[in-house]
Amino acid sequence: MANVVGNIPIFETKSQYNLLRKEIDTAIERVLERSFFVLGEECSAFEKEFAEYLGVKHVFGVANGTDAIQLALMACGVGSGDEVITTPQTALFTLLAISATGAKPVLVDIDPDTGLINPELIEAAITHRTKAIVPVHLYGQSADLDPIVQIANNYSLFIVEDSCQAHGTTYKGKYTGTIGHVGTYSFYPSKNLGCYGDGGAVVTNDSEIADRLVRLRNGGQRERYNHELMGLNSRLDEIQAAILRVKLPHLKAWNLARRERAALYNRLLEGLPLETPLEKGYGQHIYHLYVLKLSSTIVRNTFQIYLKELGIGTGIHYPIPAHLQIAYEWLGLGKGSLPQVEDTADRIISLPIFPELPLEHVEYIAESIQNFPF
Numbered sequence: 001m002a003n004v005v006g007n008i009p010i011f012e013t014k015s016q017y018n019l020l021r022k023e024i025d026t027a028i029e030r031v032l033e034r035s036f037f038v039l040g041e042e043c044s045a046f047e048k049e050f051a052e053y054l055g056v057k058h059v060f061g062v063a064n065g066t067d068a069i070q071l072a073l074m075a076c077g078v079g080s081g082d083e084v085i086t087t088p089q090t091a092l093f094t095l096l097a098i099s100a101t102g103a104k105p106v107l108v109d110i111d112p113d114t115g116l117i118n119p120e121l122i123e124a125a126i127t128h129r130t131k132a133i134v135p136v137h138l139y140g141q142s143a144d145l146d147p148i149v150q151i152a153n154n155y156s157l158f159i160v161e162d163s164c165q166a167h168g169t170t171y172k173g174k175y176t177g178t179i180g181h182v183g184t185y186s187f188y189p190s191k192n193l194g195c196y197g198d199g200g201a202v203v204t205n206d207s208e209i210a211d212r213l214v215r216l217r218n219g220g221q222r223e224r225y226n227h228e229l230m231g232l233n234s235r236l237d238e239i240q241a242a243i244l245r246v247k248l249p250h251l252k253a254w255n256l257a258r259r260e261r262a263a264l265y266n267r268l269l270e271g272l273p274l275e276t277p278l279e280k281g282y283g284q285h286i287y288h289l290y291v292l293k294l295s296s297t298i299v300r301n302t303f304q305i306y307l308k309e310l311g312i313g314t315g316i317h318y319p320i321p322a323h324l325q326i327a328y329e330w331l332g333l334g335k336g337s338l339p340q341v342e343d344t345a346d347r348i349i350s351l352p353i354f355p356e357l358p359l360e361h362v363e364y365i366a367e368s369i370q371n372f373p374f
């Protein structure tokens, strides 16, 4: 058994700060010296650099990922009375962003092998009110976009990709977020590209959508004091943008480091009564989260406590599917209405994963799991 001292958290940011400390401190100081804090040159520069990275025409820095989704939908004209199709297996913020536009989230069950929205179930959920589909690239793996694009074309719907867990995920050689009409990102500290507070971005290749976004994130103003739209007040601040500019050049290497850790877990956990994450052949998973699915014979709570006692942090993403949240009781979808996500939610568990996680820790975690009395 590999020797490990101390606790292994599911995620931490301090190691990364230690590696980049000088550059980050310099970047923050640069903003403080300039003393210009909102919609200045750091935000513009980051937008340009992230656009280059993604190969997309327009990037708008916004306050967080939830606002990014709301703004993207608003820019597509989604509002009160409309319906937006999405998945029940996501951070609830995806749904909250849909609701904030006045539209109703319509939930479609998942593919139990991946946790991603099942494209085969989308068409049956479309009504005359449906305006958009929000696929979520959950855990860092792309949803299967080709069939979704096909449906969206057939019914003239917008696609807003929730890429908040997928900074660098690919689908058939393209980055997620750049395939639908609009893509949305979060830079919450735990994301693969994270700042030191809240941050987000909306990306698009569509110049009309971009022309609305530039106003919508800034109170609907194109010029100061001239409000053309009822927008939000949602901007990526200069300090966060400066931090993201330091981090962006490392994103590719960090995602590779996550993939290396995931591959090691996969190899060491083979043959146990659990499913390791399935990577679909259509693109690269960037393992924002490494999520196991336990066999239904295993009591997850016991498994989680066993790991905790060995100093191993775990998480559950997510324990309660969207339709079973109290906030969404009004959708009228009771228990049993979305069986795949309900079964999956009871069996998943997330293991520690981040680029700086020592490989010996992955070995220790995997060996601890091998020794669990299944």
Ligand SMILES: *Cc1c(COP(=O)(O)O)cnc(C)c1O
Residues within 6 Å of the ligand: 064, 065, 066, 067, 090, 091, 093, 094, 136, 162, 164, 165, 185, 186, 187, 188, 198, 199, 200
């Ligand atoms: C993090 C996240 C969000 C929300 O992003 P915030 O920046 O926290 O507002 C939305 N959707 C998904 C899938 C996320 O993981």
